[in-house]
Amino acid sequence: MSNAAIAVDRRRVTWTPFLFLAPALAVTTAIVVYPVIQTIWLSFSNYVIYAPDDQRFVGLANFRTMLGDEVFWISLWHSAIWIVGVVSLQFLLGLATALLLNQSFWWRGLARALVVIPWALPSVIIGLMWTWMYDFNTGVINDALIRLGLLSGPVAWLARPDTALYAIMLALIWQGFPFFAVTILSGLQTVPAELYEAAEVDGATRWQKLTKVTLPSIADVIATALLLRTIWVANSLDVILVTTGGGPGYATHTLPLYAFLRAYSGMEFGYGAALALVLTVILFAAVFIYVRRASGEAAR
Amino acid sequence: MIDRRSRLARIAQVEIPILAIIGFALAPYLWMILTSIKPARELAEWPVHYLPREATLDHYRELITRTSFAGNLSNSLIIACGAALAGLAVSIPAGYAFSRFRFGGRRLLMTGFLAINMFPIVLLIIPLFLLMRALGLLDTYLGVIAGHSTFAIPFAIWMLTSYFNTIPRELDEAATIDGASRLQAIRLIILPLVLPGVATAGIYIFITSWNEYLFAMMLSGEAVRTVTVALQLFIGEFTIQWGLLTAGGTLIALPVTLLFLLVQKRLVGGLTAGAVKS
Numbered sequence: 001m002s003n004a005a006i007a008v009d010r011r012r013v014t015w016t017p018f019l020f021l022a023p024a025l026a027v028t029t030a031i032v033v034y035p036v037i038q039t040i041w042l043s044f045s046n047y048v049i050y051a052p053d054d055q056r057f058v059g060l061a062n063f064r065t066m067l068g069d070e071v072f073w074i075s076l077w078h079s080a081i082w083i084v085g086v087v088s089l090q091f092l093l094g095l096a097t098a099l100l101l102n103q104s105f106w107w108r109g110l111a112r113a114l115v116v117i118p119w120a121l122p123s124v125i126i127g128l129m130w131t132w133m134y135d136f137n138t139g140v141i142n143d144a145l146i147r148l149g150l151l152s153g154p155v156a157w158l159a160r161p162d163t164a165l166y167a168i169m170l171a172l173i174w175q176g177f178p179f180f181a182v183t184i185l186s187g188l189q190t191v192p193a194e195l196y197e198a199a200e201v202d203g204a205t206r207w208q209k210l211t212k213v214t215l216p217s218i219a220d221v222i223a224t225a226l227l228l229r230t231i232w233v234a235n236s237l238d239v240i241l242v243t244t245g246g247g248p249g250y251a252t253h254t255l256p257l258y259a260f261l262r263a264y265s266g267m268e269f270g271y272g273a274a275l276a277l278v279l280t281v282i283l284f285a286a287v288f289i290y291v292r293r294a295s296g297e298a299a300r
Numbered sequence: 301m302i303d304r305r306s307r308l309a310r311i312a313q314v315e316i317p318i319l320a321i322i323g324f325a326l327a328p329y330l331w332m333i334l335t336s337i338k339p340a341r342e343l344a345e346w347p348v349h350y351l352p353r354e355a356t357l358d359h360y361r362e363l364i365t366r367t368s369f370a371g372n373l374s375n376s377l378i379i380a381c382g383a384a385l386a387g388l389a390v391s392i393p394a395g396y397a398f399s400r401f402r403f404g405g406r407r408l409l410m411t412g413f414l415a416i417n418m419f420p421i422v423l424l425i426i427p428l429f430l431l432m433r434a435l436g437l438l439d440t441y442l443g444v445i446a447g448h449s450t451f452a453i454p455f456a457i458w459m460l461t462s463y464f465n466t467i468p469r470e471l472d473e474a475a476t477i478d479g480a481s482r483l484q485a486i487r488l489i490i491l492p493l494v495l496p497g498v499a500t501a502g503i504y505i506f507i508t509s510w511n512e513y514l515f516a517m518m519l520s521g522e523a524v525r526t527v528t529v530a531l532q533l534f535i536g537e538f539t540i541q542w543g544l545l546t547a548g549g550t551l552i553a554l555p556v557t558l559l560f561l562l563v564q565k566r567l568v569g570g571l572t573a574g575a576v577k578s
Contacts, residue, residue, distance in 0.1 A: 014404070016482075020397035021409070023390040024453060031450050032416050035427035042426065097321050103314045111318055113561055115325050120560035122511035124528040125549045128535065129328040132335065132542055140331060143348040178325065235420040238513045242532055259422045264518070269426050276423040283418065 043274035048267055055270075062274035072275070074250050075258040078165060079234065079279075082254050085166075086233045089173045091226060094180020099210070101181065102188045112185070119178040127242025130171040134158050158244050161251040168243050168252060172233065180225055187221030188214065223294055227287065234283055255279045329553070336360070336546040343542055359547035369548060372530040375441075376510055376552075379526060382445040383509035384502040387452040392498065395460030396486065400472065410461070416454040421514055424450055429518050439521035447515035452505040459504065463497025464490070500566045507556050527552045 018025075043062055047055045066072045101112055118126075133141050134157040142154040157167040195213050204212065215222075237257040244252045246261055253261075256279055263272025335343065336359055338352040363369050398410055428447055429438075437443035467490060475485035491498075516526040531548045538544050560567070 017397040017401035017403045017406075020393040020401075024394035024413075024457060025409075027390050027449060028413070028416070028453060031428065031431075031446050032419070032424065035424050035431060036419065038427035038430070039423050093321075097318070100314055100318045100321070103310070105310060105315050105318075111322060113564060114322050116560070116564060117329060117557055118325050120507060120511075120556055121329070121553055122513065122528050122556070124511075124513050124532050125332070125553050126328075128531065128545060128549050129332050131535070132546065133328060133331060135542075138344060138346055138348060138542075140348050140350075143346070147347070174324070174328065231418045235418075235422075237422070242513075242535070256420050256422045259420075260425070260514075263422070263426050269430070272422070273426050276420055276426070279420050280423050283420070287418065 039273045039277060042270050043277045045270045047270040047273075058270070062271050063278070065271065066274065066278065071250055071253060071258060072255075075253040075255045078252070079254040079256075081165065082169060083230060083234050085169050086172045086176065087226065087230050089169075090176040090229060090233075091180050091222075093173065093177040095184055095222075097177065097181035098184035098188055099214075101185050112182075115181055116178045118175045121175065123175075123236070123238040124242050126171055126175050127239050130167075130174075130239075131158065131243050134167055159248055161248050164244055164248060164251045168240055171239055171243070172236070175239075176229065176233065179229060183221060183225040184218060187218035191217045227290060231283060231287070234279075329557075332546045332549050332553070335542055336550045338543065340541075340543055359543035360551070363544055363547050363551070367530075367534070367544075368525070369527070369530060369551070372525055372527045373551070375520075375524050376526040376528070378441055379444050379448065379516070379524065380506045380509040382441060383448040383452050384505040386445055387449055387456045387505045388498060388502050391453055391456035391460050391501065392491075394457045395464050396490070398457070398461040399464030400469070413454045413457050417451065425514060425518050428515070432519055438519060439523045441524050443519045444516055444524060444526070445509075447519045448505075448509040448512055450515070452508060455508070456501045456505055459501045460494070460497060463494050463501070466497075467493050496566060500563045503559055503563045504567055507559055510552075510556055 044057055044059060045055050046058045046061070097115060101108065101115070105111075133139055136142070136154050136156040136159070139154070139157075141157070142151065145151040146154070155163065157163050191214060195217065196209060199209050199213050235256055237254065237260055240246065240252050240254065240257050241260070246253045246257050255275065259272050259275035259279060262268050262275060266272070334350070334352060337355045337357065339354055339356050339358065342349060342352060342354075394413075398406065425447075428450070432438050432443045432446070435443075437446070471489055471493070472485050475489045476482070480488065510526075511528065512526075513528045513532065517529045517532070520526060520529060527548070531545070531552060534545055534548060
C-alpha cells in the first residue's frame with residue numbers, strides 16, 4: 001500500500017466512529033447541551049415568562065438575592081437532611097437485603113425478583129400510595145399504629161411541619177433501597193469463596209467475615225452506588241411535589257423543588273434557573289471532591 | 301459462602317428477615333390494589349377493614365367511562381414507544397462506536413454522556429420548555445418524546461456499550477475476512493447477537509418514559525397528556541375518591557411491573573455493570 005493510501009485509510013478510520021456517533025451527539029446537543037447553556041444565560045437575567053420583552057442582563061443579581069432569600073437557606077438545609085437521611089437509610093436497608101439475598105434458601109430467586117418492584121414504580125404512584133396510607137381520616141398507617149398501641153389518636157403526617165419531611169423521606173427510602181440491594185448483591189457475587197474459606201480456617205466470626213472480608217471486597221461497588229444514588233436523591237423532587245407540593249409552609253421545600261416552584265408557579269425563569277444552577281454546582285463540586293478522594297485512595 | 305447453619309437457624313436468621321423486607325417492599329403496592337377493589341363505603345370505615353368484604357370493579361369502570369383516563373393511557377403508550385424507538389435509533393450506533401472504535405475524545409465523550417444523568421432535571425426543564433414553545437412543539441408527542449430522550453439516550457448508550465462489549469471482536473474480524481463490509485457485519489452478525497440487549501434497553505426506556513412525570517407535565521397539555529400527569533390532576537380533582545385514584549394507580553403500575561419483572565435480570569446486569577467493574 002502506498003503512503004497516500006495509508007493516509008486516506010487512517011482518515012477514514014478516525015472519522016467513522018463520529019459518523020456512528022453523529023445522531024446521538026446532534027440530538028444531545030439540541031436537548032441537553034443547548035438548554036444547559038441557556039440556563040446559565042437565564043440565571044444572569046431577570047426573565048419572567050409573561051413579560052419576555054423586559055428581559056435584561058442583571059449580572060449576579062439573582063445570586064445576590066439568593067443570599068438574602070430565607071426560603072433558599074431553608075430549602076438548602078432540608079436538602080441536606082433529605083440527602084443524608086434518605087441515602088444512608090436506603091444504603092443500610094439495601095446492604096442488609098443484599099447480604100440476606102446472598103444466602104441460599106429455596107425461594108431466593110422469587111425473593112430477588114419481588115424486592116426490586118418498588119424501584120420500577122412511577123413517582124406519581126409512590127406519592128399517591130403513601131398519601132393514601134398517611135391519610136388522617138382513614139389511612140392504614142394511623143390505623144395500624146393505633147391498633148399496636150403506639151399512637152393514641154390519628155396524626156396528620158403530611159400536614160404537620162414537624163413530620164411531613166420525614167414522612168416523605170420514608171417513601172423515598174422505600175422506593176430506593178432495592179437499587180442498593182441489587183447493586184451490592186451483584187458485587188457480593190464477585191467475592192471469591194476462597195476468601196471466606198481462608199477466614200474460616202483462621203477462626204473468624206460471622207461479624208469479622210462481614211467487616212474484614214465482605215465489606216472491603218465490595219468497597220468500590222458501594223462507593224459507586226452511593227455516588228449515583230446521592231445524585232439521584234439530591235435531584236429528585238417529584239414525590240415531594242405530588243405528596244405535599246412543598247408544604248405545609250416551607251416544611252418540605254428542598255432546593256430542586258424550590259427552583260422548580262419559582263420557575264413553574266412563580267414564572268420567574270431567571271431566578272429559578274439561578275437556583276437550579278447553584279444546585280448543580282454544589283452537586284458537581286461534591287462529585288469532584290469525591291472522585292478526587294476516591295482516586296487518591298486507589299493510588300495509595 | 302459456606303453455610304454451616306442448621307435449617308432452623310436459617311429460617312430464623314435469613315428467611316424471616318427477608319420475608320419482613322419483602323413485606324415492606326410490597327405492602328404499599330398491595331394496599332393500593334386492595335383499595336381499588338373495595339366499594340366506596342368500605343373505604344370510609346374506621347377502624348380500617350383490611351380485606352374487602354365485597355370486591356368490586358366499579359372504580360375501574362368509572363375511571364374508564366367517566367374520565368379521560370383511557371385516552372391518557374394511549375398517549376402514554378405512544379410516547380413511551382416513541383421514546384424507546386427514537387432512543388434506540390441514536391443509541392445503537394453510538395454504543396457500537398464506543399465499543400468497537402478507539403479514537404481521540406472517546407473517554408471524554410463517554411464521560412460526558414454519563415455526566416448528563418447527573419444534571420438536575422430542573423436545570424433542563426426550564427429552557428426545554430422555552431425551546432419547545434419556540435418550535436411550536438408544546439403539547440405534541442414529539443415534544444414530550446424529545447424531553448424524555450434527555451435521560452433515555454445517555455442511559456441507553458451506557459447499557460448498549462456494555463452489551464456490545466460482551467460480543468467478541470473476533471466475530472467482526474471473521475466477517476470482514478469473509479468479505480463482509482462493516483455495515484453487513486453489523487447487520488448480519490452483531491445486531492442479531494446484541495438483540496436481547498437492545499430489547500432490554502428499549503424496555504428500560506419504555507418504563508422510564510411511561511413513569512416520567514416532570515417533563516410530561518411541563519411539555520404536555522390536554523392533547524397528549526400522559527397517565528402520570530392525568531393521575532396527579534385527578535388527585536386534586538377527586539380528592540377523597542381513593543377508589544378511583546388507586547384504580548388509576550394500579551392500571552399505571554401493573555404494566556411496568558410486568559415488563560420490569562420480564563427483563564429484570566439482564567437490566568440489572570446492564571445497569572450495574574459500570575458500578576461493579578469500576
